[in-house]
Amino acid sequence: MGGKRIRLVLIASPLQGHMTPMLQLGTYLHSKGFLITIAHSEFNRPDPSKHPEFCFLPLCDHLSRVGLSVGVIKFLQVLNDNCKPRLKEYLIEIINTRKDNESIVIIHDNLMFFAGSAASELGLPFFIFRSSSAVFYPAYKIIPLLHQEGRFPAQDCLMQEIVPELPPFRYKDLPFMDRPIEQTLELIAMITPHTPPCAFIHNTVEFLEQSALARTRNRYQVPVFTIGPLHKMTRPLATSFLEEDTSCMSWLDKQTPKSVIYVSIGSLATMDEKLSTEMAWGLANSKQPFIWVVRPGSVRGYEWIEFLEQGLINEMKGRGLIVKWAPQKEVLAHFAVGGFWSHCGWNSTLESLSQGVPMLCQPFNTDQLLNARYLSYVWKIGVEIVVEREEIEGAIKRVLVGIQGEEMRNRAMEIQEKVKVAINYGGSSHNSLKDLEVFILSL
Template identity: 70%
Template sequence: MADHGGSGRRCQLVLIASPLQGHMTPMLQLGTYLHSKGCFSITIAHSEFNSPDPSKHPDFHFQPLPDNVSGTDIVCASFIHFVQTYNNNCKPHFQGHLIKIINEQKDKSNKESIVIIHDHLMFFAASVASELGLPNIILRSSSAAFYPAFMIIPKLHQQGRYPAQDSSLQDIVPELHPFRYMDLPYNNRPVEETLRKITMSTPNSPPSASIYNTLEFLEESALTEIRDHYQGPIFTIGPLHKIIPTPSTSFLEEDMSCISWLNKQAPKSVVYVSLGSLAHVDEKVSTEMAWGLANSNQQFLWVIRPGSVHGFEWIEFLPEGLVAKFKKRGLIVKWAPQKEVLAHNAVGGFWSHCGWNSTLEGVCEGVPMLCQPFVADQQLNARYLSYVWKMGIEIVVERGEIKGAIKRLLVDEEGKKMRGKAMEIQEKIKIALSHGGSSQNSLIDLVDFILSM
């Protein structure tokens, strides 16, 4: 890869990260990569809620933005209210910080350009950049498919095709093949309007460019659609977690004991269950999950976040008869080092909420998946896994179906075929990341583009 450090050009990058785990992680990974090029200084502007650990990133400057929100807000208030609140509260502090940087640059003989890179949930950054005459680049941490799917919803509303009738939910949306009406992100008007603002940034301050944590071959049709309809270059630089080694960015403490447990299991014998950092599940669903795992008679590693099952502190919802059964076949932890778990030879399947980071992490390790999506792009990602990439099974959370799906994944011939598909994709990803590959070329183009601004 070209080294730009000796070119003499310098740029001050201000990265605005969202406080959500699945958004903070790729932003810190992107910052680590760009800093390694030797021509960028990195400032991470972040809300005080879920702030990153500066000690893990000693080369970055960190700028907290007072937000007056807390973890209870994201659970108790609506997600949209949460997003609006922290955007409103962070904006004046971010603007003041940027004005300070601009004034400092005026006094320097060797001036550096200032470029804003912001997460798509932090839409206030685009309007501040526009007001101050600074270029802004948007990092979209969802799958590329989310944006065409989301932007078509008003048209479907006008034509009376959305929300879809129950009889039509399984039908493919003709303009969005291979996605079905049931895969579309939202069916709530107020949510759509706010998210349209988030998704498209503000009308008066379109981004100079967009960065997607994806790969060209994985989302070819969605990326073609985006390039046909939206201005500005598109950089596909994923998967970021494979680009450059970074310290753990987890907000939760990872239980490393699960690795030593995995070391004692047979190859490809364990199903790893984790529904991400945000999902909350009711007792009935959690109990069906538990019985399905128990009845499958397969080994499992189950991540249950404290407080993630409604009404319970941790695993008190488990029926007494299951606890003893679980000890023979499984391990339950509060949080796990997911990338290490998925790379472990003992893991034969990944039961996931299909958030984009988790999807990429599973795909990169060639691990077939059970898909239990909840919101946003997760239904689209589950459709990719099951229908397009053919390395996943969509599940309904009912104990009999779960038992069958786990056996299909770990034991049956179907699971072997899915593993073969997953490993084919894994090899293509390695090519994209190697010298001359699509992601590697896109990274080089991104660095050159920023330095030209």
């Protein structure tokens, strides 16, 4: 590093899908000689013992007891308002004690927008790290325009229509469509950067989202580094908030290649008993082997799987496993897995693309709807599903045993090979990480 000593302060969001890639980014940058401080909220705090190479800075948030139950807008307001004072105090401390050859650079998650404000007030360079799909940002920026023109919320008859400003996405794919417009506009105003950063860092691959990335570059006129998928760029990390049940791996070893459907709706989504029961019957009626992750508390009103009737349990016995949480990256890499039924969160999407596994798409909110459209319409390696047992049964069979599934699998493997090219020496993600290092050193 030419004698320079650079402290990178990474401000991580407390959501699992945001925390994991931030820790992965920190691991990579630490391997290149940067000093890393992870600033984090008390809510969903990471385990410092699993990352001894980092310094950790807890930020008081007063959210540990209530979490997301206060609603997303209130959650983000309280999180950002309460975390800012301690971060500024820490930054002032290290500014006042640093040596002549030391520099401080901020990299903050886009949901931790207070950090960009703190950095600007102290004259420190800062980067915004985006762990959602790149198209999420131009998609939500269109919504105020649609509202001004009377096109949001879209009428039911228009929901399937393409948004002219953002093809091939439909009105129904846009984020926050399930909210009152006043809440949507307030949320968009909160998460929109008011001061342009030195650069944006995206956990994506250039070839996957070229048009969305071009929009960001044109809007802000700053570098955009596409460095994903980060889970492939670093050593394996223990980042899960939940304990992983690894017993499913030995069960997978006994299955035939590409025969198993893996089901997980992520770390946040919840469903009611009716939808969960339809999922169970769809799995049972498909007659295909499965691993079904039912996160404790994810079925509203139940601790775990008490909602399943005995007759349904009997139908499922011997064909699959129900676990509380699974080592997802290892499961998707296993030879026996032939499909992934997912909420289409961006981390899950990248993990599936990296292993050439086609997907059943059950999106819930935010960028998941956009990702599902990518998967089903653009990349053509996914099937959008309606959560009804007959639909589920047919979709599982199409993906695992049908001709359509074979075609999707071939396309998924083509994308997998392109991802391999991107992360290897000379590829777009490899080069972008190198360019990011050089750019930080130039500040």
